[in-house]
Amino acid sequence: MERTKWIIEKRKKAEERYDTIFSSDYDDKWGYIEEEHEKLVKEFIEMLPDNGHVLDAACGTGKYWNILRSYNLRVKGIDQSYQMLSKAGSKCKEYEIEKMGLQDIKEVNKYNGIMCVDALENIFPEDWVKVIRNFYNALKNEGILYFTVETISKQEKDEAFAIGKELGLPIAYGEVAHEGGYHYYPEIKYVKNTLENEHFTIVKESVSEGYHHFLVNKR
Ligand SMILES: C[S@@+](CC[C@H](N)C(=O)[O-])C[C@H]1O[C@@H](n2cnc3c(N)ncnc32)[C@H](O)[C@@H]1O
Known part of the structure; x- marks a missing residue:
């Protein structure tokens, strides 16, 4: 299959999977907040002004x-899955929600901070720069971005690539796409180059089990 068509189908499928499979019991299965994630979310918040405006990008169930909530912040959550988003909406009625893909953010100069946690692995290599650029544009000057990059070993990448090729999938190295779902695990060096090219400065990085965390600000 041609790659462009495959990507469109994969994205549609991801939305369907979150709507129909994951949203109903997401909080029960995945609601536990890992220590490093909590630490970084708090550090991110503490860098924001009082009553700062935050975009939780791919907020899932919130x-x-x-x-x-325990800080004085205005928050908007976006997600491409309507069912995930509506769970978030019912959790915190004072926060704004909107169904929107990370690739489709058009807002400009609006937020003091953007957080994007456990979601960028859904972004295709072709869309990575666009998404980082969308975050940049949506942030106010010197705005803060916190995001995670999920990581797997080189051996896992090699195996997934070999299986994908064997199945005749139009996959790129770093993608895992043979089991119905889709994840892309970019090289951390690529992430850092993209941040540099897209005018972000790294404020803090940390590593926890399966994740690389980035706190960056808009130059
Ligand atoms: C693993 S969940 C994480 C949600 C939340 N940030 C959290 O940490 O619990 C991934 C979320 O990303 C959303 N998502 C995946 N691809 C997306 C895209 N291209 N644009 C917006 N949301 C997307 C999914 O619908 C899902 O809600």
Whole structure:
């Protein structure tokens, strides 16, 4: 299959999977907040001004909203899955929600901070720069971005690539796409180059089990 068509189908499928499979019991299965994630979310919040405006990009069910709630912040959550988003909406009625893909953010100069947690692995290599650029544009000057990059070993990448090729999938190295779902695990060096090219300065990085965390600000 041609790659462009495959990507469109994969994205549609991801939305369907979150709507129909994951949203109903997401909080029960995945609601636990890992220590490093919590630490970084709090560090991110503490860098924001009082009454700052935050975009939770791919907010899912609003897993971090109980933390955000204990600060004086205005929050908007976006997600491409309507069912995930509506769970978030019912959790915290004072927060704005809108169904929107990370690739489709058009807002400009609006937020003091953007957080994007456990979601960028859904972004295709072709869309990575666009998404980082969308975050940049949506942030106010010197705005803060916190995001995670999920990581797997080189051996896992090699195996997934070999299986994908064997199945005749039009996959790129770093993608895992043979089991119905889709994840892309970019090289951390690529992430850092993209941040540099897109005018972000790294404020803090940390590593936890399966994740690389980035706190960056808009230059
Ligand atoms: C693993 S969940 C994480 C949700 C939340 N940030 C958290 O930490 O619990 C991934 C979320 O990303 C959303 N998502 C995946 N691809 C997306 C895209 N291209 N644009 C917007 N949301 C997307 C999914 O619908 C899902 O809600």
